[in-house]
Amino acid sequence: MHPSRRLFMKSTALATGSALVSPTLAASALKSRGGSRADTIRVGLVGCGGRGTGAAAQALAADKGVVIVALADAFRDRLENCLSNLGKSPDHERVTVPPERQFVGVDAIDQLLPLVDVVLLCSTPSFRPAQLAKSVAAGKHIFCEKPVCVDSVGYRSVRESVAAARERNLSLVSGFCWRSSSPERALVAEVHGGRLGEVVGITATYLTAPLGTRPRQAGWSDFEFQLRNWQHFNWLSGDHLVEQAVHSVDKINWVMGGRHPVKCTALGSRFCREDKPEFGDIYDNFTVIYEYPNGPRATMIARQQANCYNDNTDWITGTKGYAWINGWAPTHWIKDYSGTTLWSYPKDGPTPNMYEVEHETLFKSIRDGRPINEGEFMADSCLMAIMGRMSAYSGRQVSWDDAATGSESLAPASFEGAMPISPAPKPGSAVTGSPLS
Numbered sequence: 483m484h485p486s487r488r489l490f491m492k493s494t495a496l497a498t499g500s501a502l503v504s505p506t507l508a509a510s511a512l513k514s515r516g517g518s519r520a521d522t523i524r525v526g527l528v529g530c531g532g533r534g535t536g537a538a539a540q541a542l543a544a545d546k547g548v549v550i551v552a553l554a555d556a557f558r559d560r561l562e563n564c565l566s567n568l569g570k571s572p573d574h575e576r577v578t579v580p581p582e583r584q585f586v587g588v589d590a591i592d593q594l595l596p597l598v599d600v601v602l603l604c605s606t607p608s609f610r611p612a613q614l615a616k617s618v619a620a621g622k623h624i625f626c627e628k629p630v631c632v633d634s635v636g637y638r639s640v641r642e643s644v645a646a647a648r649e650r651n652l653s654l655v656s657g658f659c660w661r662s663s664s665p666e667r668a669l670v671a672e673v674h675g676g677r678l679g680e681v682v683g684i685t686a687t688y689l690t691a692p693l694g695t696r697p698r699q700a701g702w703s704d705f706e707f708q709l710r711n712w713q714h715f716n717w718l719s720g721d722h723l724v725e726q727a728v729h730s731v732d733k734i735n736w737v738m739g740g741r742h743p744v745k746c747t748a749l750g751s752r753f754c755r756e757d758k759p760e761f762g763d764i765y766d767n768f769t770v771i772y773e774y775p776n777g778p779r780a781t782m783i784a785r786q787q788a789n790c791y792n793d794n795t796d797w798i799t800g801t802k803g804y805a806w807i808n809g810w811a812p813t814h815w816i817k818d819y820s821g822t823t824l825w826s827y828p829k830d831g832p833t834p835n836m837y838e839v840e841h842e843t844l845f846k847s848i849r850d851g852r853p854i855n856e857g858e859f860m861a862d863s864c865l866m867a868i869m870g871r872m873s874a875y876s877g878r879q880v881s882w883d884d885a886a887t888g889s890e891s892l893a894p895a896s897f898e899g900a901m902p903i904s905p906a907p908k909p910g911s912a913v914t915g916s917p918l919s
């Protein structure tokens with residue numbers, strides 16, 4: 483593996499506008515080939531871990547014309563494990579990835595893109611802005627896992643890519659999977675339809691256990707060690723508020739109709755994480771209060787601590803009533819202030835697998851020649867989480883504009899040699915790279 487920093491260069495591929503090529507699989511091309519669903523769609527996966535393997539299987543299930551033709555990962559063992567697992571899927575006959583289409587290294591996406599019509603971006607979040615820019619520049623339809631950026635510079639790059647994808651009629655489907663869940667969709671439609679009156683507050687929780695780690699092995703460089711434990715390093719994951727709880731931040735953004743919070747105030751700390759290198763530099767708890775124009779507030783509480791109460795719920799308060807979402811239970815209802823149920827998701831209502839729905843949506847949009855672009859909310863929800871982290875780390879209020887226009891870029895100057903692990907930030911101290919002075 484030859485780690486390079488190229489992936490982090492601002493808007494990498496979009497900056498080379500002359501390199502833009504036509505989308506490889508426009509609907510018109512499908513029609514000229516008969517428009518049959520049997521037409522092959524060549525799909526490549528970038529990031530062959532747990533989620534990437536799942537996304538590839540869901541792509542295969544969503545459209546009988548999908549063939550997984552290429553895989554790319556930073557590490558060969560991850561790629562081979564993925565290939566082996568896909569070989570056991572019901573659709574394994576449509577997985578044709580010979581050694582010459584297996585690409586290894588942090589820039590492996592470069593070799594994969596020319597071979598595919600659709601790319602599934604499922605590697606670590608830090609690489610996503612550049613990988614998205616490259617995919618759009620290469621004219622590919624995209625499934626893009628969350629989070630899509632971990633800092634201000636990445637956010638702006640993603641917004642540029644999203645705009646370019648729209649201009650080029652490329653489909654861009656986001657991995658914010660709750661937006662594809664039927665009960666959540668039905669409840670949010672009720673809220674947007676006015677069932678609660680005006681939304682004045684939201685309390686969202688993402689309380690869960692720490693994620694797994696991979697203790698250092700002989701022969702690993704600092705870079706490999708950190709990349710193997712990417713969830714625990716801020717520069718790679720954005721911290722757990724951005725990496726994991728961003729699902730709930732996205733639901734806040736969804737319920738609020740995509741309006742931007744003006745500012746946020748956040749607390750956070752690293753209190754329970756073991757003091758081992760594989761636990762990196764991230765916090766284990768956050769509380770963020772987002773303030774919206776004219777009064778509404780949303781509170782996000784996130785925790786990754788072992789042996790504690792776990793919860794993933796959203797409590798939405800309106801002028802006429804309140805709503806409750808528990809996607810894990812699952813429970814979805816709306817009541818008025820006398821306790822009368824105004825609405826609830828029917829017990830026998832449809833609950834298709836939201837991860838499968840994402841891919842059905844993507845491939846249908848490609849087949850129908852009606853590109854779907856979920857990029858704006860995908861980027862904005864990530865920026866909301868990023869501004870929460872900035873506020874918690876610094877101990878200051880952070881405005882939307884601070885976060886959106888700031889200079890924060892978390893990528894290290896080099897992936898080679900020693901990459902010391904910084905102590906978790908202390909609120910009230912200066913934060914390097916923060917837009918806040």
Ligand SMILES: NC(=O)c1ccc[n+]([C@@H]2O[C@H](COP(=O)([O-])OP(=O)(O)OC[C@H]3O[C@@H](n4cnc5c(N)ncnc54)[C@H](O)[C@@H]3O)[C@@H](O)[C@H]2O)c1
Pocket residue numbers: 528529530531532533534554555556557560561587588589590591604605606607609627628629657658659709725726
């Ligand atoms: N939507 C969801 O519910 C959901 C669930 C889990 C994970 N995710 C997201 O999916 C992404 C992947 O998570 P995961 O759980 O699969 O992690 P993982 O560690 O299992 O897989 C990530 C893979 O990406 C590879 N990788 C790292 N850098 C790369 C690069 N530059 N090019 C190619 N490959 C690279 C890693 O080697 C690894 O195999 C993350 O962004 C995560 O937040 C989403």
